Amino acid sequence: MTARVGSRVDGVEESIYKPYNGRIIWMREETPDITTFRVALEEHEVVDSFTSFKPGNFVLASVIGYGEAPFAISSPPSQRGSIEISVKRLGVLTQVLHELCVEDRIGLRGPYGNDFLRGEPKGKNLLFVAGGIGMAPIRSLIHHVLDDRKSYGEITILYGAKSIADIPYKKEFKRWDRMDGVDVVLTVDPGGETPDWDGRIGYVPNILTELNTSPKNCLAFVCGPQIVIKLSAQTLSNWGFKSRDIISTLENRMKCGIGKCGRCNVGHIYVCKHGPVFTYEEIMKMPNSDY
Ligand SMILES: Cc1cc2nc3c(=O)[nH]c(=O)nc-3n(C[C@H](O)[C@H](O)[C@H](O)COP(=O)(O)OP(=O)(O)OC[C@H]3O[C@@H](n4cnc5c(N)ncnc54)[C@H](O)[C@@H]3O)c2cc1C
Ligand code: FES
Structure with missing residues (x-):
């Protein structure tokens, strides 16, 4: 920082x-x-x-x-x-x-704020799960990882939007999908597809259940609406992912951004300063956590 x-x-x-x-x-x-x-x-x-x-x-x-x-x-x-x-x-x-x-x-x-590299992703398989604008921070990390492709294992990217028109970074997704060891799965909400859509149809947490990614030497980065984080983390936990290997970023309302005003705090945790990147283990321990 x-x-x-x-x-x-x-x-x-x-x-x-x-x-x-x-x-x-x-x-x-x-x-x-x-x-x-x-x-x-x-x-x-x-x-x-x-x-x-x-x-x-x-x-x-x-x-x-x-x-x-x-x-x-x-x-x-x-x-x-x-x-x-x-x-x-x-x-x-x-x-x-x-x-x-x-x-x-x-x-x-x-x-x-802090960053995704705290999860020490080098040498690991990486699973990225994002919905909506939650793809923005993940995009930075994916580019960073692919800049040094040989330092990482298998990469799976699952992204979902309301409709095809709502999918950002379309050319990047195509480019990533053509790379060795990178699998991109795009999905749109039911009704958001067109007849020629060749991606998946369904909500991100539901499509995730079909991927069945092995937790072995794998880190999962999950970003998006609270419900996407919650349901995806439950699926990953069921597969055997440790809660410290599921990493997310919170978007609490902020004002100062530097731990001074108290706008973003959850108990003693200032999301702007101690986060916004947290492991699922940390998120679950937050006061009144609804994840
Ligand atoms: C760490 C962090 C990273 C973020 N990254 C992005 C990003 O990459 N791209 C992006 O588009 N947005 C991001 N956001 C959310 C973004 O900050 C808000 O969308 C923005 O503050 C809205 O400002 P506004 O003046 O347009 O909306 P306002 O006029 O202030 O509010 C419009 C509506 O949005 C609601 N709202 C405002 N902020 C939030 C929030 N944080 N969570 C839920 N509802 C909210 C308000 O209650 C209101 O109903 C991030 C937020 C955080 C905390
Ligand atoms: S936004 Fe002011 S303390 Fe976090």
């Missing part, structure tokens, strides 16, 4: 909440309500530290007058000099972000 600390500018302590200036240098409309933005920082002196993130880290993106919100970094660390975030249109800020164009400016703070 490369948390920004206050520094002195002309004798004045710089606020830790002050965002860097980001410039959108590329964007892609993934689905009707998800757009990916590639953002470069204008403060050249911080580019290296800002882009030395790890998969699973998040940033706080802002537009003046419309607020600030956390987004997972969806690009891999190997993409030096810029980061990507994939934003699902939901409310005030995300709507405004969707109205921006290349060359427009946004504020960026971070990178914050």
